[in-house]
Amino acid sequence: MANRMNAVTHETHMAQISMDVDKMSPVDKRAVAEAFGRAAKHYDNAAAFQREVGHRLLDRLSAGSHAGSKALDLGCGTGYFSQHLSQRGYQVCAADLSLQMLDQARLRCGDEVTYLEADAECLPVSDNQFDTAFSSLALQWCDDLSVPLKELKRVVKPGGLILFTTLVEGSLYELVQAWKQVDQYQHVNQFLSQNAIKLALAQAGCVIDTLEFTPIRVNYPAAVGLMKDLKGIGATHLQQGRKAGLAGRKTIKALESAYDEFRDEKGQLPATYQVCFGVIIND
Numbered sequence: 001m002a003n004r005m006n007a008v009t010h011e012t013h014m015a016q017i018s019m020d021v022d023k024m025s026p027v028d029k030r031a032v033a034e035a036f037g038r039a040a041k042h043y044d045n046a047a048a049f050q051r052e053v054g055h056r057l058l059d060r061l062s063a064g065s066h067a068g069s070k071a072l073d074l075g076c077g078t079g080y081f082s083q084h085l086s087q088r089g090y091q092v093c094a095a096d097l098s099l100q101m102l103d104q105a106r107l108r109c110g111d112e113v114t115y116l117e118a119d120a121e122c123l124p125v126s127d128n129q130f131d132t133a134f135s136s137l138a139l140q141w142c143d144d145l146s147v148p149l150k151e152l153k154r155v156v157k158p159g160g161l162i163l164f165t166t167l168v169e170g171s172l173y174e175l176v177q178a179w180k181q182v183d184q185y186q187h188v189n190q191f192l193s194q195n196a197i198k199l200a201l202a203q204a205g206c207v208i209d210t211l212e213f214t215p216i217r218v219n220y221p222a223a224v225g226l227m228k229d230l231k232g233i234g235a236t237h238l239q240q241g242r243k244a245g246l247a248g249r250k251t252i253k254a255l256e257s258a259y260d261e262f263r264d265e266k267g268q269l270p271a272t273y274q275v276c277f278g279v280i281i282n283d
Contacts, residue, residue: 029097029119032141036077037100039233043078046232049218053275054081054136057165060210060279061132065089069131072155074120074148075138079105079113085134086112093130095123097141120148128157135164140191149204149280156282162206168213168274169193175226175271178259182251197276210279219268223259224252226271 036043058081067089073082076094082105086092094105095118102115118124120135121142133152142148145166152162172188179187192200194213201208220226263269 033097036098040078040098040100040104043233046229049216049273050137050233051080052216053165057134057136057163057277058084060163070129071132071134072130074133074135076105077101079108081134081136082113083109090132120151123151123155125155127154130156131160133162137165137167139164139166145192145197145200146203149200149206153204153206153282158282160282162280162282164278166197166276167191168197168276170274173272174259174262178223178255181258182254206280207283208278209281210277212277214275214277216273216275218271220271221268223256223269
């Protein structure tokens with residue numbers, strides 16, 4: 001009887017995770033590409049958080065030269081980590097949904113790297129092409145996390161490594177709470193829960209070497225600084241609807257006032273991201 005009850009509880013838990021995933025609206029990939037394309041030329045000026053996360057992920061690769069090994073940088077953006085992988089000796093393929101981002105990556109990396117316009121959910125690459133895949137803060141723009149994970153498993157050779165980061169439920173909690181005091185519209189994307197990410201990994205058949213969930217805090221003197229950074233990196237596309245038009249001066253003032261309750265003893269406003277770091281050993 002106890003076993004049956006446990007099974008029912010497990011099935012209910014899995015169904016709840018599935019319902020939570022289903023609540024998230026389909027991602028408009030064209031809109032995502034356009035948002036990041038508009039941000040491409042000034043992305044690096046606002047990407048301090050993205051670089052911190054990427055470096056933490058890069059640290060999970062063994063040090064030393066990887067001469068002759070092939071690496072896919074999926075969601076490469078302006079090619080910052082493509083360049084770092086290349087400097088380690090990898091033959092790098094920099095892939096992104098945005099052509100404008102790829103243009104910036106070319107300016108950074110030149111002929112040392114190859115470039116590919118690609119959707120993570122349907123990679124235009126044949127099987128077993130890479131020894132390593134690296135993808136930092138890109139997979140949250142996919143409808144179903146298990147799909148790009150399966151694609152990465154397909155294009156990475158058996159025994160190779162897949163390293164990824166993605167944002168988790170609870171990211172930018174302070175900003176979400178502040179906006180709730182201003183209006184009823186959504187201003188921050190929803191992200192998968194830890195359990196939903198684990199489910200996606202299981203559905204993709206991933207052999208997990210490392211899976212960590214870590215909060216990372218970025219400090220700002222004012223809320224408008226965070227808003228400018230989010231715009232600067234192109235993270236402006238929302239999966240759910242929002243009020244049309246730009247926020248006026250009165251709205252921004254109200255947001256600043258609401259956000260101020262989170263100000264710390266040093267006078268800084270926190271923006272806390274919940275980040276998943278994953279390392280998969282391909283089977």
